[in-house]
Amino acid sequence: MNTSDSEEDACNERTALVQSESPSLPSYTRQNDPQHSTTEPKRVSVIPEPITFSAREPGHGPDGEDEELTLKYGAKHVIMLFVPVTLCMVVVVATIKSVSFYTEKNGQQLIYTPFTEDTNSVGQRLLNSVLNTIIMISVIVVMTIFLVLLYKYRCYKFIHGWLILSSLMLLFWFSYMYLGEVFKTYNVAMDYPTVAMIIWNFGAVGMICIHWKGPLQLQQAYLIVISALMALVFIKYLPEWSAWVILGAISVYDLIAVLCPKGPLRMLVETAQERNEPIFPALIYSCISFASDEEAHHNEDRAEEREEAEPQRPTVHGQNRSHSVEEDLEEDRGVKLGLGDFIFYSVLVGKAAATGEDWNTTLACFVAILIGLCLTLLLLAIFKKALPALPISITFGLVFYFSTDNLVRPFMDNLAAHQYYI
C-alpha cells in the first residue's frame, strides 16, 4: 500500500538531484552523464552516513562505491524537510492565533514541571523554572536510557506496545480535545454521535497509516498533525519561563546525546547499525517510502508513531532527534527528521505566536529555524553521520525570538506608526 513513486524517481534523482527539479538554462547544467557519477570519489559531497538498513551485508563496500550508489543530499532533501516543518508550524500558529484555549493559563501544569511560576520575585521565578527544567530533562534522560536498554535487550514487544498506547492517546484523546476546542471557538453546534464517528475514523485510519501501511503522504500528514497536537499540549501546559529554559536545555541534551560516544542516542544508532535494522522508522518523519519487503516487515514490527506527553515522549525523544539516512534495497535514500524536532520547532514558533499581537516575532523565528535546519543538513552532508537537529535551529530561534521581541518590535512599531519604510 505504500506509494512507490519515489523508487522510480530515485534512479534519476540519484544522479541529478538539482537538475531534476530545475529548468535551468543549458549553459549552467550538465546533462546527466553516468560516467561522471562514477569518477569522482574526491567530490564526496553529501553522502549520507554508512548505516544501511537494507538486506545487504553491513560494511558492504568501500566509500567510493557508496558514493556512486547513494543519493546525494541536495537542495531537494532540504526542501523535502522544509515543507513538513513549515506545515507543522503553520498548523500550530494558526491554532494558537484562533483557538484561545491553548494560550489560556489556568494554573494546570504537567507533573514534570511541578514548580509554579506564580511567584512574587523574579529570582524565585527563575529558580523555579530552572528546577522545572532539571526535572523535565532528567525524566527525558531516564526514559531515553530505558528505551535504549529495552532496544539493546530486544524487548521489541514492550516497545511496540508502549508506542501503540501512546499513539492511541494522541490520535484519539488529544484530537478529540482539539476538535472540541475548535468547535467552541467557532461556536459550531455539534452532537456526540457525529464527533464519535469523526474521531473514530480519524484515529483508526491514523493508527493503520502509522503503524502498518498506508499511502506515504497520508502517513506524513498524520505525523505532522500528531507533532502539531503534541506541540500545542506543550505550549499550553508548560509555564512561560520554564518553556524557554527547557528549549535551551533540550538542545544541549540533544547535542550531548547524539554526539558523545556514550550518549544514549549514539548507542542506539550503533546498535541499530550492528543489527542492520532501521531505527524506529515511524517515530521519524521520512521523506520516502520503504520499498522492500524486508523493510516493510521491519516497519510492521517497529513502525510506531508516538509523540505523547507523558512517559513515552522523553524516551522516543532520543531517537526522534537523530538524523539518519536510510537505504533500502533500491538504493533509495531520503532524509529523516525525528518527530521530536518537529515538536520543539513548533513549540518555539507557537510560543512566539502566543506572545501578543506581533507577527514579526513569529516570522523571525520561522526563518531562523529554517536556516538552522538548512545549516544542520549542510553539516550532515559534510560529516555524514547522525546529527542532532535541535541545537542550531533552537539557538537561532531563541536568539531571534528575544531580540525581535525586545529590539525589533519597538523599532518597527514606531516606523509603522509614522509610515516610514526601510
Place this chain on the structure above:
Amino acid sequence: MTAAVFFGCTFIAFGPAAALFLLTIARDPLRVIFLIAGAFFWLVSLLLSSLVWFITVQMSNKNSAAQQKGLLIFGVVLSVLLQEVFRFAYYKLLKKANEGLLAISQEDTMPISIRQLSYVSGLGFGFMSGAFSVVNILSDSVGPGTVGIHGDSQHYFISSAFMTLAIILLHMFWAVVFFEACERQKWWSLGTVVLSHLLVSCLTFVNPQYEGSLIPTYIILSVMAGWAFSCAGGTLRNLKLCLTCKDKDFLLANHRPR
C-alpha cells in the same frame, strides 16, 4: 470592509512577488534555499540596526518628541545602509561558497548562476522587508476598527500595501543591479543603488502625503526595472522575441527534461 480590505491589501502587497515566487522559484529547491537565506540576511541587518536604535533611544530624552523623531530618522538611514552592507556580505558569501555548492550539487559548473542568485536573493530581501513592514498592519485590518479616527489619513491600509509592493520589487531590482555592479566592479552603479534605496526610504518621511512618497517611488521603481532588465542581459530585441514566443533559448530553458 474588514475582510475585503485585508484580502485586497494582502494581494496588492504580495501578489506580484508571490507570482514570481510560484512561477520561477518554487520549483527549484536551490533557489528556495537561497531565497530563505536572503531573508535571513535581511533579518540580521534589521536586528543590528534595531539594536543600535534601541541603544540610542535608551540614552536619549524620552519625553522630547522631536528628539525621538530625529532618532527614528537616524534609525531609518542606518537601517538602509546596513541592509546594503548585508547585501554586499551576502554577495561575498555566495561567491565564496562556489566550491561548496559545486560539491553539494554534484555538478561541474554552478547549478545556479550569479544572476539567478541576485534575483533570488533580492526577492528574499524583498519578501522579508515587505512582510515585516506590512503583516502587522494587515492583521489589524481584519478589524474591528476605524481608520484614522484621530484625524490620520483614511488611506493608511491601501497606501501601505502599495508601498510594500514597490519595496519588494525594488529590492529585487536593486539586488540584480548590485550584484552586476559587484561582478563588473562598477562602483558608481553600486553607489547609485544605495542612494536610490536611501531616497525611497527618505521619501516616506513625507507620509501621510502619499503623493510625495508613492509617486516618486513608483517612478524610481520603473527606472530600476529598466536598469535591472538591461543588467540581466535584456534588450528590446530579446523582449520582442520573448513576447512573440520566438525566443528559442527561453523556450528551451522552460522545457523540463523527463
